[in-house]
Amino acid sequence: MTDAPQAQGPERSRSSETSQTLSRGLDVLALVCASDTGLTPAQIAAELELSRTIVYRLVGTLVEHRLVRRNADGLLSAGLGTLALTQNFAPTLRQGSHEILETLAEELGATAHLSIADGDEALAVAVVEPRSTTFHVSYRPGSRTPLELGAVGQALLAARHGERKTFASEGKIVAGACGIVASLPGISGLACALGVVTLAGTDTAGWDARVRAAAVELEALLNQ
Missing domain, CATH: 3.30.450.40 (GAF domain)
Incomplete structure (x- = not known):
């Protein structure tokens, strides 16, 4: 019998009643919104201790909902959809x-x-x-x-x-x-x-x- 895998980094503090995917997505959104200059997916992955594959998938969903924007230089910044959340x-x-x-x-x-x-x-x-x-x-x-x-x-x-x-x-x-x-x-x-x-x-x-x-x-x- 093997032990269940343990979450790494920030995930260790998650409650068992929360959605891990949603929590990760909100972490990405909060990090992007807090940046004055924009972030790369690699920077987000390093900061949140997540794989780049997971970050790309989460970012794709956030971009689709206009909560995150991909700039021409490749950096990610807060999208116009965040305005609706804060009105x-x-x-x-x-x-x-x-x-x-x-x-x-x-x-x-x-x-x-x-x-x-x-x-x-x-x-x-x-x-x-x-x-x-x-x-x-x-x-x-x-x-x-x-x-x-x-x-x-x-x-x-x-x-x-x-x-x-x-x-x-x-x-x-x-x-x-x-x-x-x-x-x-x-x-x-x-x-x-x-x-x-x-x-x-x-x-x-x-x-x-x-x-x-x-x-x-x-x-x-x-x-x-």
């Missing part, structure tokens, strides 16, 4: 983050926001303004700013590199406003940052710790 993602982020942002906004008397990296821009997907203040900075959901500007961009770049950091800036995006933003490096496949923006000159002592705590809380919630 309701922003509303999910808004709903999941609202209570945490609302609490933060009321506690600090500042506008709280959640942003994600979209290419080389920061995209505000959720914004909650405080109700208890006479004056505060208005921040519109859907606003876009270059990643190289301000604390939001710095935090999103840190999240992309798996770094948990907090940043502060003043007048970089809006004159007369200052912001404190924390990165959320634990959201797989997505660079997120949570922060607050307020009027320049406001006493923000201790705010960085509160923003960090809110970011950790939201990260745990989104990973449930």
Whole structure:
């Protein structure tokens, strides 16, 4: 009697109740979507510890469903079909983050926001303004700013590199406003940052710790 073959590499952690083929296909898709430059089948095979034959078969299926695209240079990148999978993602982020942002906004008397990296821009997907203040900075959901500007961009770049950091800036995006933003490096496949923006000159002592705590809380919630 021989022992059943044991899965190698990443496959060892798979639950017996999951589909191995589907899991492998999703691993390939996640790896391709996380690459800024594109990947070759050989690179995917090496990273996931799979044979090239398996990778070619999985890639063929993903290409057929427009989830992966074969570029002219032979590299594989995310296909247009992935847009359909993410079209309701922003509303999910808004709903999941609202209570945490609302609490933060009321506690600090500042506008709280959640942003994600979209290419080389920061995209505000959720914004909650405080109700208890006479004056505060208005921040519109859907606003876009270059990643190289301000604390939001710095935090999103840190999240992309798996770094948990907090940043502060003043007048970089809006004159007369200052912001404190924390990165959320634990959201797989997505660079997120949570922060607050307020009027320049406001006493923000201790705010960085509160923003960090809110970011950790939201990260745990989104990973449930």
